[in-house]
Amino acid sequence: MLTLRDYDNSDIEALLALANNKLVSRFLVYTFPYPYTRADAEWWISAGVKAEGDVTKVIEYNGQFAGSVGIARKTGWRDHLAEIGYWLGEPYWGNGIATQAVQQMTDYAFSDLKLQKLYALILAPNTVSMRVVEKCEYELEGVLKREVFKDGQYYDVHRFAKVLKI
Template sequence: MIELRELVEDDKDQLIHHLNNENVVRFLSSRIPSPYTEVDAHWWINEGSKAEIVRSITFSGNFVGIIGVRRDALEKSHRGEIGYWIGQPFWGKGIATEALHIMCQIIFCKTDIVQLYAPVFSPNEGSKRVLTKNGFELEGVITKGILKDGAYYDECIYCRSSS
């Protein structure tokens, strides 16, 4: 069973474990420190995650990842950037797809955000599938839009509006 909940201090060890896995962070923002330390996890749980709409993803009661929305500002405040990650042992189980479905319901029913968008590294086929299964459509591609660890990636922008 998949649930979304607030982050708690008990998530710290798994947060550190998963965010120190190269395969998990390969296509995530460089805003995530590397290596990911106990200090980083404590800050994220108690401060960083509070500035956005962020939830822990749990599977059968266990922390397996994060999903969150960062609202845009000013004339774009009606939209938000959504992002998520799942620990590698839990890939391929439909967890990200279900978590995204739940989060979209929360955002579109309980906030005034009417559009969500997700920038995706071009090789991240798993994330593209999760998005399209949830009604997101490819809006455009920014060639060499991402530079991470010395490599350029095309940035695929997926969007979904509320019904």
């Protein structure tokens, strides 16, 4: 069973154990460091998940901390949309958990937050993540060439989006 819930200080150990993995961080944003330290986990739980306008949840699978999903709301003339992001610890890969979490967060963003559009930015080699959003009916809007420089190389970014159906 999958649930999305708020972070708690008791999540530090599980967060640290799953996040300190190069295979987890390799396609994530630069603010998700590797190595992932206790200080990173403590900061994330005390401040990082509390960014104004953002909603970040623990993905809990069968009662265990499995990863995280969140949305970062935009402001001004783009305040009707948000970027969605997610990650899972390696032991939880390949079970459809990310797809369930993205779908739950998407439904919440459209129904409760009244957002009109969500988008995901996915590095080109991360085809598994592309498949996750496709299963949730996100569509490819475009490819941004050499958009990201990470770990000594440039990556194309695939932008997927889902618009609220009216």
